[in-house]
Amino acid sequence: MSATEFAELLRELKERSGLSYGMLAKRLHMSTSTLHRYCNGDAVPTDYAPVERLARLCKASPQELVELHRRWVLADAVRGRKGTTAEADAAAGVAGGEAVAETAVVDAVAEDAMALGPVVVAAGVRDERTRRTRRSLVLAGVGVVAAIGSVALALALTLPSGGSGEGDGVSAAGTPSVQGRGAGSTSSSSASASASPSLSASASASASASGSASPSGSATAGSSAAPGAGADDPVPLTVTTRPYAWVDPCSQHYLIERGPGQVAPPPVEQDAPAWVARHGAVSAGEQYLEVTVQGTGEETVVVDSLTVRTVGKGAPLAWNDYAMGYPGVGCGGGVPTRAFSVALDAERPALVPEAGHKNFPFKVSESDPEVYYVTADASAYDVRWYLELSWSSGARHGTVTIDDKGRPFRTSGENGRPDYEFPLGGSAWGPAGASPAP
Template identity: 45%
Template sequence: MSEAEDFARLMRELKDRGGLSYGVLARRLHTSTSTLHRYCNGEALPAEFAVVDRFARACGASAAEAVDLHRAWLLADARRRAGATAPDPVPVPVPVPAPDQAAAAVEAEPERTVVVGPAGMVGRAAGTGPTGAESGARPSWYRRRAAGVAAAGLTAGAVALALLAVTGPDRGTPHAGAGPGAGIGTRGSGGSASAAATPSAPGAAPGAMPTDPATGTAQPSASSGGSATASAPASAPPPVPGRAPAAPLKAAVRSHVWAAGCDHAYLAERGPGSVPPPPVQADAPAWATAQRAVHAGSQIVEVTLHGTGGGAVVLEGLEVRVGARRTPPAWNVYQMSQGCGGGLTPAVFAVNLDAPRPLARPVAGNDAGNRLPAPAFPMRVSADEPVVLRVEAVTTGCDCDWSLDLRWTSPAGSGTLRLDDGGRPLRTSAATGRPVYGYALEQGRWAR
């Protein structure tokens, strides 16, 4: 049974036990009946964990059942992304054996093992207007489309919590440049040198793989099409004197997360006549790379963490590192939607990149009037208990390169996990006072 079929089976079991019809569940999930039917039949997979989370709660799933459903979705989504981004195989010429070699023993093809890490999760519903650049008064194209888009925004508004920490039966389950990824590095508690992948220059080839200075091995980085995972060995080797222990964590970083799955803005140097229509969120990394676009005003980053060893790892804190501050470029702002929203404002770690020493500040959320507690360290993560961190960074005054350092402790030692954009720093730029364009569907072009 494939990962998608296993996920669909769990959904059907919960639906049958809950006794709710597809129509009732679809209304609670803010999606269509036909779409929900396709999810339960294995014909489609939710793009966001928010739908899965609301489905589990609507069906009365226990904490253990919600964990199983979450894990099944992560595996199915990772398999889908791997299939979507896998390059076509390059044909290799095979020499034809001579007749006198026909009776030679045939060497068996070695077994190939493909390791696929879980993908991250998306979205928050923005109920307070557009994020990113300060656009001032809504342009005429926005006002004409607002009523029609509001209904569509409800579908995207069912998004997962910014911080999902599944810690067992006693806890409930809550979900520019190159593509997202995770560069792993460790820093021992004794102050040893960082083994994080060295960030490459902004113009480096997207396919380049950063190297771990401690081991000399290449670390995986993301393609422009989706999330990437980077992990330490499943079983940590014995500690080497003078070297920090390997991080017993596997991280999947998504750096192109849109509010409510539809609301975001990018800065791009090209004029509106040369910029293609806005993509859907899943295609945002490739679109932004092609336009050399930068996150405008704000950026949401989501990190899914799994333990790789047999024991639990304690996450102790999150630190923000601003590597560079430049004057924001005088480029155009391109809004990805004509407005959307919903009733869910997830809890996040909010970061003000303009502060002299930016901090990841816990902020509570709200779900249809119900307060969502702010995320708090320490947290526990293991192979069976994933944790999702959501960070929302904003700036009104700089073009900033930044990254996150996640401090962890395990029985094998302690260290720091570097979270960035596939070995490169995350980049967010202020966009105040820049021309703002939205895509006018009736005219098929960008308009102010």
């Protein structure tokens, strides 16, 4: 498998999306010329993350994502070894399975050893060049096989086994149970049979309930400290969340399991939380969060990171898609400071600062708060997720769980779903793009 075949699939996805190289490059935080080289087969990305993000922007299916990753692994394996046919054949053999890959690697070793000339054996010692060549090729072959295996395993774990659309790690009530392990250790999600509708976080050393919640969001905080550093002190910051903020009305869509005759007209942004709750709506394609962090005193608190935690993934909801904007009405909005995006379809979603924006850490105090804007997008899955904010202040440090009033946020892909819009001055929802009734 060469870089050419990898580039062919990239070009196919790009052309199908209808987006220009410039538009894609801006969203991917890379130069247009670099994207051109990837799509032309002149270069292979050293990291798969931008490749996956490009595929998602182009609305690639789960099967296409797996195939693209396979081609990237194989193209990456032969990078820098284009002049050695045997080694390229060894990498291509991985597509047939481990047995084929191992055979190809052995053949490549044999051919490379012959190219080096007669093997000199002196006092039972092999030529050092042959041993280094064999070891490098075997390690490369094993690494490629392991990467292919991990993709297959990830797909098996994330794709739904039934038609419920529920992902792993969700309790009987559709809500996860989350336990923080204290400072310096990671938190984990586990399935719970409890019907409790809230996420919880605790610290192993000491914890105190703090944090501030907006009417549509919540935060649960835990803190820990070094001995003698005031372990029982309250968490020195508050977090307020708006999970149903809008960049602009035209960009916001919701999936609802109701027909257009059962859905109220689109609300204004301030009324969105109540409208969403009334209809059981789920953010479609994209969810925009506004997270405000403020210190509780004069001391400076460092916001070290904001981590995405995935609770579960399932098939996109087969519901109707309702647009909040009115046809014919201009929409638009600038990108605010402290703006981040996250690809929820990724195996390990992570916040990425928008082009030109600073990344974590940030400092906050009572007089100097910070506001973070997070755009989370999903196309291939229905994703349940939450955020975990890590902070530190002197010898103390801890985490704050950010969710939707004790429940995980939920964002679902909407590709292929029936689209409806509400004409300005109209009285009912109608199919998107249809002419308004006279």
